[in-house]
Amino acid sequence: KLLLDLIKEYGTQFKVSFSLSGVYIKQLExxxxEVLESFKALAKTGCVEFLAETYSHSLxxxxxxxxxxxxxxxxxxxxxxxxxxxxxxxxNTELVYSDEIGRIAYDMGFKAVLTEGAxxxxxxKSPNFLYYNAINPKLKVLLRNYKLSDDIAFRFSNKHWDGWPLTADKFVxxxxxxxxxxxxxxxxxxxxTFGEHQWEDxxxxxxxxxxPAAVFKKSNFKFLTPSEVADKLQPVAAVNVPYxxxxxxxxxDLTAWLGNEMQYEAFNxxxxxxxxxxxxxxxxxxKDWQYLQTSDHFYYMCTKFFADGDVHMYFNPFKNPYDAFINYMxxxxxxxxxxxKASKTGFGDDEPKNKEEIENxxxxxxxxxxxxxxxxEKIVEEDKILEKKKTTKKTTTKETAKKATTKTITTKKELPAKKTKTTKKETPTKKPATSKKTTTKKSENTKKT
Structure with missing residues (x-):
């Protein structure tokens, strides 16, 4: 409803795109x-592009x-x-990409793909250009500006983040x-991101x-769909992604889904x-074959316990990765x-034969x-000891240097929606914004001061 209201307010100035998997659409059905009907209403505006992906959100x-x-x-x-x-x-699912996947995408008839600006x-190089596939230069590649994207997706509500609170004016x-x-x-x-990762409050x-209002008032940016970016901009170079x-x-990389033996065993x-x-x-x-391929199953089995561990546990309905593995198997x-039972030919001699083999x-x-x-457990214990040492050190520092002051210097992250794209305006006239996946293009005739 929010996006539809923005489109009604700004018309064709505001653009947004979505990538909805087939299994998600089936859930809506x-x-x-009513949610499916809301997406249909957005499609009828002509300001929303729907992208292709794997039906099962699979790997x-x-x-x-x-x-x-x-x-x-x-x-x-x-x-x-x-x-x-x-x-x-x-x-592609989770923006998984390689030069070879790009080649296949072009052969299927797509003119552009989206992936991570890793x-x-x-x-x-900067992610803020249009690139092309290293195997087939006809396929255009749009790279996610992950720093700006994650400022909204992950850091928006983090009160310890030096960019908090994030306002539209600050973002522009x-x-x-x-x-x-x-x-x-x-x-x-x-x-x-809108309502779950970042709650309404x-x-x-x-x-x-x-x-959108901040973008149009304070900048020379405008919003475009991925297709419009691919049509309007010329690629500057190949982006080589052999792996x-x-x-x-x-x-x-792929370690969120294929980073340990359990994940590989289940995936294979x-x-x-x-x-x-x-x-x-x-x-x-x-149908069940499609559901069992969904990448989330393997994500739940991830055993990362460091920087990304909290993110994995947030999305995990299981108590731990091991329960996820046993349940899935x-x-x-x-x-x-x-x-x-349904197969007339049965399994070959080299294939798994029954439930007992899986249990083994x-x-x-x-x-x-x-x-x-x-x-x-050892890592957790070591972290507690390390944290205790840090706390002790901080206390000692305060006692011996009461008059000392600290100054924090904040640097801006490189500017980077199952997703919005912004491109510079071609004229100083006002134009709008996007959500999920949005794009904006810069004008050759407009200069910023």
């Missing part, structure tokens, strides 16, 4: 049809090109059915500090409501069934039994689970 692009293409095509049909748009831009792939001031020659600021964030909705990246955690177990499941004409089996065990796999990892638990 079953449990929240299938890492495993099978055939299944990857099948899921993306199925998802595109779902988007066209409900929103009347044939997707032109592709956003430092380890950009080096000295940061945008205005971007070098004049940089052309686009891509802000991508989860939809649940944090002021997140007030921030979003006031952002997979994502938008998750500090590493910006369900994906090993692909050829057999394809031969079974049973809608229920096909039990479900897969039952699924394999159903598949075996679980037992195999019990010792590993226990080892990791002990490691976690």
């Amino acid at each position: 079953l449990y929240a049809p 299938v692009s890492l495993r099978s090109q055939d299944e990857f293409v099948r899921q993306v095509e199925k998802h595109a049909k779902k988007i066209e059915k409900y929103f009347g748009q044939k997707p032109q831009v592709f956003r 430092r380890h792939i950009l080096g000295w 001031d940061w945008l205005n500090q971007i070098p004049e020659n940089e052309e686009v600021v891509n802000l991508f964030m989860d939809y649940e 944090t002021g997140i909705f007030k921030f979003m409501r006031s952002l 997979h990246i994502s938008w998750a955690d500090e590493e910006r 177990k369900i994906n090993d069934l692909e050829n057999l499941v394809k031969k079974i004409d049973d809608p229920e089996i096909q 039990n479900v897969v065990s039952d699924f394999i039994i159903r598949v075996e 796999v679980i037992k195999k990892y019990q010792s590993e689970i226990e080892r990791l638990k002990q490691k976690m």
